[in-house]
């Protein structure tokens with residue numbers, strides 16, 4: 001992977017600086033946050049890159065190593081590689097020599113001052129450009145439809161290829177395996193250029209100068225100012241002041257209105273609490289009415305080898321718990337085909353836990369009657 005360098009108006013933050021144009025300059029001097037999730041994502045990306053390079057018979061170097069490696073990561077990065085190889089296979093049916101690029105630096109500075117980003121995978125075949133982004137997050141599903149990050153990557157890729165290949169159509173895909181989500185959207189190159197001139201450029205100019213209105217929304221989630229941003233706080237305090245009319249019980253419409261706002265409200269409250277706690281722990285900050293205490297801790301052995309020896313010495317032999325290797329380990333051991341032949345009949349994928357989400361969520365709706373019927377058949 002190329003070294004991590006960030007542009008103030010980078011593609012990954014485009015949803016934020018396009019909706020809240022002053023946010024880019026406000027947060028420009030703030031320290032980058034390093035989170036376990038980000039480090040885990042970087043490890044998964046490195047593994048994806050290596051696997052795709054190998055599958056495409058490109059120079060791949062040594063397999064990357066990481067403390068974040070898990071069976072799950074192995075499986076999801078395999079899925080990504082298989083998805084990419086299917087895409088390349090389909091492209092080869094239309095065009096003899098499709099062009100593939102991995103972890104490509106993409107420059108879209110003709111629309112966004114100093115704007116650049118890195119595209120996970122690009123494929124050009126028969127006047128069509130494919131841009132694929134791998135996301136390892138499992139918090140919120142991200143969709144390709146009108147996604148500004150993907151559109152910026154696509155513009156950067158057009159910048160590289162359009163004069164050579166006369167691209168007419170761009171297909172963007174976000175591959176998010178932990179949410180079983182593959183989201184794809186297609187737009188013509190002409191429409192993309194029009195959006196770049198009419199929507200992107202004016203917003204980027206404001207953002208570069210730190211001008212425009214502070215506007216809070218879902219894009220605040222990864223903003224470095226989110227814990228102490230006044231505009232965000234004000235918007236939530238407005239929500240908390242929602243006024244309900246008599247009678248005494250809330251109507252269905254009012255319950256729906258509360259649900260619509262509660263999710264964002266609770267995320268904001270959690271962000272502020274996490275910020276205050278981190279300040280108290282890391283910088284000794286005192287908050288009126290609050291104190292630091294030790295939470296519950298779980299007992300564990302300091303040295304398992306010594307525990308084993310001491311227990312045996314004391315005459316205890318029944319101290320081992322044999323367990324079967326994992327499903328992924330079996331699949332690796334047998335290979336996908338034999339695994340499917342020998343053990344496929346024993347593999348089940350239980351239905352996920354039912355969750356109430358906003359209608360904008362792209363997952364298909366589940367009918368409660370269907371779920372109950374299935375339950376009764378068991």
Ligand code: SF4
Pocket residue numbers: 016020022023026214215216217219220223224225226227229230231232
């Ligand atoms: S927290 Fe939200 S409203 Fe505040 S600066 Fe960041 S993006 Fe804008």
